[in-house]
Amino acid sequence: MIVAKRKPLKEIAEMIAPFNKIAVIGCRSCVAICLAGGEKEVKMLISALKVKNKKEGRKQEFEGLVVERQCEREWVKEVEDKILGSDLVLSMACSLGCQTIGDMYPQKLSFPGLNTGMFGVPEEQGVWSEMCVGCGNCIIHTTGGICPISRCAKSMLNGPCGGSANGKCEVNLEVDCAWTAIYDRLKLQNRLDLIEAVTPAKDWSTSHAGGRRVYVREDAKLVPHQKKGREAVQ
Amino acid sequence: MIAGSNLEKVLESGKFAVTCEIGPPQSSNPEPLVHHARMLKGVADAFNLTDNQTAVVRLSSIASGAIILREGIEPVIQMTCRDRNRIALMSDLYGAAALGVKNVLCLTGDHQVFGNEKGSKNVFDLDSITELQVFDALRKEGKQPGGEVIKDPPKMYLGCAENPFATPYEWRVSRLAKKIAAGANFCQTQCIYDMDMFAKWMEGVCARGLDKKIHILAGIMPLKTVGAARYMKNKVPGMIVPDHIIDRMKSAKDQKEEGIKLCIEQIEAFKSMKGVHGVHIMAVAWEDIYPRLVKEAGLLPRPVL
Numbered sequence: 001m002i003v004a005k006r007k008p009l010k011e012i013a014e015m016i017a018p019f020n021k022i023a024v025i026g027c028r029s030c031v032a033i034c035l036a037g038g039e040k041e042v043k044m045l046i047s048a049l050k051v052k053n054k055k056e057g058r059k060q061e062f063e064g065l066v067v068e069r070q071c072e073r074e075w076v077k078e079v080e081d082k083i084l085g086s087d088l089v090l091s092m093a094c095s096l097g098c099q100t101i102g103d104m105y106p107q108k109l110s111f112p113g114l115n116t117g118m119f120g121v122p123e124e125q126g127v128w129s130e131m132c133v134g135c136g137n138c139i140i141h142t143t144g145g146i147c148p149i150s151r152c153a154k155s156m157l158n159g160p161c162g163g164s165a166n167g168k169c170e171v172n173l174e175v176d177c178a179w180t181a182i183y184d185r186l187k188l189q190n191r192l193d194l195i196e197a198v199t200p201a202k203d204w205s206t207s208h209a210g211g212r213r214v215y216v217r218e219d220a221k222l223v224p225h226q227k228k229g230r231e232a233v234q
Numbered sequence: 235m236i237a238g239s240n241l242e243k244v245l246e247s248g249k250f251a252v253t254c255e256i257g258p259p260q261s262s263n264p265e266p267l268v269h270h271a272r273m274l275k276g277v278a279d280a281f282n283l284t285d286n287q288t289a290v291v292r293l294s295s296i297a298s299g300a301i302i303l304r305e306g307i308e309p310v311i312q313m314t315c316r317d318r319n320r321i322a323l324m325s326d327l328y329g330a331a332a333l334g335v336k337n338v339l340c341l342t343g344d345h346q347v348f349g350n351e352k353g354s355k356n357v358f359d360l361d362s363i364t365e366l367q368v369f370d371a372l373r374k375e376g377k378q379p380g381g382e383v384i385k386d387p388p389k390m391y392l393g394c395a396e397n398p399f400a401t402p403y404e405w406r407v408s409r410l411a412k413k414i415a416a417g418a419n420f421c422q423t424q425c426i427y428d429m430d431m432f433a434k435w436m437e438g439v440c441a442r443g444l445d446k447k448i449h450i451l452a453g454i455m456p457l458k459t460v461g462a463a464r465y466m467k468n469k470v471p472g473m474i475v476p477d478h479i480i481d482r483m484k485s486a487k488d489q490k491e492e493g494i495k496l497c498i499e500q501i502e503a504f505k506s507m508k509g510v511h512g513v514h515i516m517a518v519a520w521e522d523i524y525p526r527l528v529k530e531a532g533l534l535p536r537p538v539l
Contacts, residue, residue, distance in 0.1 A: 153345050154316075154356070158363035158412060160405070161342050162424055163472045164395030170471035171345045183402045196408055198416050201320060201364040201379050 001030035001095045003120040003128045004037060007113060009048055015111055016049075016090055021061045023086035024113070025079065025101070027070040028092035034128055037092030037114050039066045045113065046091065070097025076104055083108060119150070129175075136206030136213065142194055144185030151178035157199040236373065236419065237391040239336035240308045241280040242539040244512075245420060245449040250505060252533050253310060253422065253451060254524045255282040256302070258293040264301050267293070270521050271305035277525050279536055280337055282422070282514070289349025296326055300333045310393060314343025319359035320368060320379060333386030339393040339422065340365040363416045366392055368519050370417025379539060381533040387524030392417050395453075397424035398435035401474035407438035414447045421448050422514035425455035427466075427475045429503060436509050445509030452504045455516045456523060457493035460484045494527060499532040 006012075016022055024042050032038025042064040053060055063083055068075045070093035076083075083089055083101065088109045091098035094116040101110040119128040133150045140147050149155045153171040159179030163170030167180040186192050204210065222230060235242060238350050249527060254274065259266045274281065281302060285295040299309030311330050327338065342362040344381030346354045358453045359367065369392055372379045376387035398406050410421060410454040426432045432452070439445055457463050460483035467475035481494070497515075504510045513531075528534055 153347075154342055154358045154361065156342060156358070156361040158361050158409075160400065160402070160409075161361075162395065162400045163344075164400045164402075165471035165473075167401050168471070171347050173471070177401070180402050183405050195405075196412070198363055198367060198412050201360055203367060204359065 001033055001120070002096070002116060003034045003118050003130075004031050004094045004114040004116045006036050006041065006045065006092075007115055009045075009052065012045070012090070013049060013052055013111055015047055015059070017058075019060070019086070019109075021087045022063070023079075023082050023088070024062055024064050024090045024092060025070065025083075025097075026066040027068075027097050028066055029069045029071075029093075029095075031092065031094055032066075032112060033127075034120075034122070037094075039064075042066060042092050067093075067097075067156040070094075071100050073100060073104055076100055079213060080105075108128070134207070135202075135204070136210075137203065139199075142199070143182045144191070144194075146178060146182045146185060148178050148182065151176075151181070157202055158195075202221060237389050239280065239391045240539070241310065241337050242391045242419070244279045244537055247537070247539060248511075249537050250533070251449070251451060252278040252528055252536065253280050253512065253514045254278040254521070254528075255281060255284060255514070255516040255518070256298070257284050257287060257289055257518060258295065258298040260290065260292050262293060264293070266295075267298050267301045268305060269442070271302040271307050274521070274524055275305070275307050276417055276536055278515075279512075280308040280310045282310045282312055282339060282516075285314045285341070285343070286349070287312075287383075288344045289316065289346040289351065289354075291350060296330045296333065296335065299330065303334050303346050310337040310339050311338045312341055313358045313365070314341045314360065315358055315365055316343030316346065316356050319357050319395045323360065323365060324368065324372065324378060327372070327388050327390065329346065331390065336391055337393060338369065338390045339395065340369065340418070341395055362394060363412055366394060366413060366418050368417035373417075375482075391419055393420045393422060394418040395424065396421050397472050398426075398432055399424055399474040400427065403431075403435075406435060407442060407444070410439060410448070411442060411444055414444060418448055420451060420511075421452045423453040424472065425453045425466075425516060426500065427463075427479050429474075429500065431474060433507065436507060440509045441520040449511040450509055451512040451514040452500075452507070452510050453514050453516060455518070456495055456527065457483055457489070457523050458520065459493075460486075460490050489503070494523070494530070497527055498531050501533070510519055529536065 026037045026042035039076050046062045046064050089101050090111050090113045092113045098110050098112045119132040120128045120130045123129050130150050135149050150226045152159055160177050164177035164180050170173045256270050283295040283298040286292055295311050299311045302309050340362050346356050368379055373389045374388045376384045396410045463475050463480050463483050466473045501513055
């Protein structure tokens with residue numbers, strides 16, 4: 001899932017200071033699961049902002065809302081009147097949600113309440129870690145199911161580097177060295193021959209390095225009359 | 235001969251090679267490099283110029299190499315993958331070759347978190363092994379990874395580093411084999427303090443016959459103080475400093491002298507260790523010690539080939 005973190009209260013307060021009527025819109029998808037921007041976090045943020053405003057003698061009006069998936073226009077549409085009736089949208093979704101609102105209502109301001117961090121997984125309650133950078137050309141069948149692009153600090157294709165000590169990464173001693181993990185996994189699977197071979201330079205053109213990616217599935221696209229029908233239903 | 239560098243000639247003739255490391259200054263002043271070059275002439279077969287080592291911004295390794303070349307000593311240019319993509323790495327390789335550089339050490343590079351520009355964005359388009367592979371294909375066929383075949387490709391003598399003291403230990407011989415397969419001609423190891431562990435790694439290297447395919451230069455870093463030894467033991471990941479070294483430094487009357495003595499003993503041991511074809515000495519910010527170290531280790535005069 002997409003893992004995000006709420007911005008510090010001070011930064012949010014400064015960002016929204018010039019505005020009076022603020023719609024704080026959360027999302028029930030990834031950011032709710034990672035405890036950053038779900039229903040509960042929207043309520044908590046509004047309470048904190050109200051307390052701060054009271055202390056500092058500032059008046060602002062907040063409305064808390066949550067949509068199912070802020071990155072999909074159909075769900076955002078459900079709160080359209082609230083968006084249009086506000087001075088500012090403070091999005092508590094990931095950047096995708098925040099930008100979707102911005103793209104749908106370009107005349108409105110949609111500000112990010114979260115810092116979007118990564119594609120990650122919950123390791124345990126309260127701990128999330130990065131697993132993928134979306135390079136667009138997955139190779140984990142050759143690396144014991146462990147992604148070296150996201151999990152190695154240097155994205156090495158032929159690791160480990162000389163800085164791994166006791167199976168930990170030199171950049172952060174709390175974090176496992178991806179290539180030690182790959183080595184251990186392949187050894188367990190009796191597939192160590194896989195890392196004996198040199199993996200050649202990666203073609204990064206499928207990643208963000210190749211520019212903004214737009215994936216098109218022609219077979220899934222709606223033909224004009226289907227589009228019309230869909231619009232009529234909405 | 236591939237590049238015809240002095241280092242290549244010494245190693246290929248079977249002589250015990252000596253390389254030393256020079257850290258370029260943290261400024262645009264070439265004087266320290268000129269000073270070192272004049273002082274170190276004839277002391278080693280080639281001199282490594284580090285590439286923004288530990289991610290601290292310094293005068294570029296290629297410019298430093300050109301400066302010491304002018305003074306008549308041979309550089310080994312270190313080129314890391316941290317700050318440049320394959321376009322810049324190849325371009326710089328062509329530039330280095332045009333300036334007369336013949337030895338290149340391919341490194342992935344220290345992460346920028348250790349340096350003085352922690353907020354910088356790293357590149358790591360390649361890693362040390364793919365860098366070797368790209369440079370090797372250039373010198374063999376003039377072929378760039380994108381398919382372009384160039385005229386007059388740089389014929390570099392290619393080096394790599396390897397660290398027998400980083401986990402997983404049992405993978406470290408195989409990793410050297412990968413570097414050989416990718417095109418490395420020589421290998422300068424991480425600094426060695428644990429001689430037994432290094433000897434064990436070398437046994438593994440020789441058992442696979444890798445010592446016949448690559449020239450290994452054992453890495454040495456003279457210790458100035460017991461504090462430095464402790465720092466390396468406790469703070470530098472992938473570095474092993476045994477307790478007996480710490481104890482020996484601690485109880486020495488003159489720690490600096492003890493550090494030098496230790497180095498000379500190590501060099502003596504490396505001279506007769508199977509598969510070790512030379513030493514690489516890294517006296518960080520202590521370049522003045524090289525002439526004495528090399529002389530007392532009985533490695534002077536250097537061969538003229």
